[in-house]
Amino acid sequence: MKEILIGTSGYDHPELKGSFYPLNLARKDFLSYYSTKFNALEINSTFYGMPTAERIKSFYDRTEGRIKFSIKLTRVLTHEIDSQWQLKVKEFRTALVPIVDKNALASILVQFPESFGYTQQNRFYLSNLLKELEGMPCVVEFRHKDWIRESVFAGLESRNAGIVFCDMPQLKNLPDGFSSRTPFIGTNAYIRLHGRNQNGWYAKNVYGEETHRYDYEYTIEELKSFIPIISNAQKEGKIVQLYFNNHPKGTGFKNALELQDIVSKL
Template identity: 30%
Template structure:
């Protein structure tokens, strides 16, 4: 395996770094991120004025309707981007096998996002031996799936949650299909930096990083997502260094989850500061509240 030796040479031209949250619809954000009483129909527009990208979790449970996709498109600025999770029927129920109909239905449902569709996230579950006895078995299935995936229409990021399977063999399969390896900061997974120290993590046209944290651990501290409750500054600094290096070679998409430190909008702000990215200047728009 060859380790990734990205450089922090900031004199080289870099690609865009887009940092957003894992979702935008959280009641706990009202009064902290969203103005008190902001109408729910306005939350996406408010979010999109302050972040350049969002990861959509709802599509993991069901494909969006045409009206929903049209609303997302119309309520966001022209430069805004979406990353949508593939439905669990594909990843968790059918385990990437015999799911051509589900793939076709999902992809056709999201094409209305047009240029705002950055990619689809294929978030796999943890595989025990009843699903795949070995990594080799999984990679054969993944290779077949990726061969059929319409990458020309929807670029793909792949997340694997078996820690020992994050290796050059997985990277080789992803590279052969131009699919991005998802790097995660998650309690039982190798960190993005640890992965990059083992092999080149750039397997597709962009880098994809998820700040997920320890769900069970943080929920012993809080289940209210309105403030930072864990100091993750050292972890963020390490990941920021890698993000900067990766951006010299490809665009980087990063998503913060509430479970990472307690309040993902603030995690995004902290990471932006570490990367010296400018704070957005939201336009002065009239807002609807619950009382209008």
């Protein structure tokens, strides 16, 4: 098999000292250590705040060019959209210049919420957003299965964008990749493993916070079920990327290492 990009969604988890990270490792050195174990990383902090070129460059510098990055689009462009969105896209693009210049950008992850339904207004917005991001390796993650249809696939293809294959619980509105048979579009085969915690997906604590959505550990057999998907994507000439978002208790890191081992023996 050709090289497959495998990593986790985020890396800065102090609770993993003593399991994934060495006990005596300073938090500032987490990313450097991470880059000795994996060849890719999905940066999620950019979702919560607009990144700067200085911040993005620091990611690259600390990994010394060892890994590729998928950068999550900031939420003001996916969850909290306003009339100034085009200016914010330009700001986001500018911030990514340091890793674009170093050929270290694997993807821009454009993740919409479940509430982003398949409406005319939302279709127009998505089309215009991808136009503003033209030339960048975008992949779109939908959280509502109404988007999983041939017309959407064709639209993404025409805009050189991909679609995320989501591994998630098979609930009413969710576009689980296996059950919806999500195809790979464009140059990337992008797989996000959220876990299959059906009972915890919509669960919230007394503060209204989602606390158990991604609490799940994949078995070895479940991980092996992705091998045919990976193989077919590679035969189609796709760049295969897999990111584990089942981060509670460090299971995403454990599963990512296990999948690396499985892949290395093929």
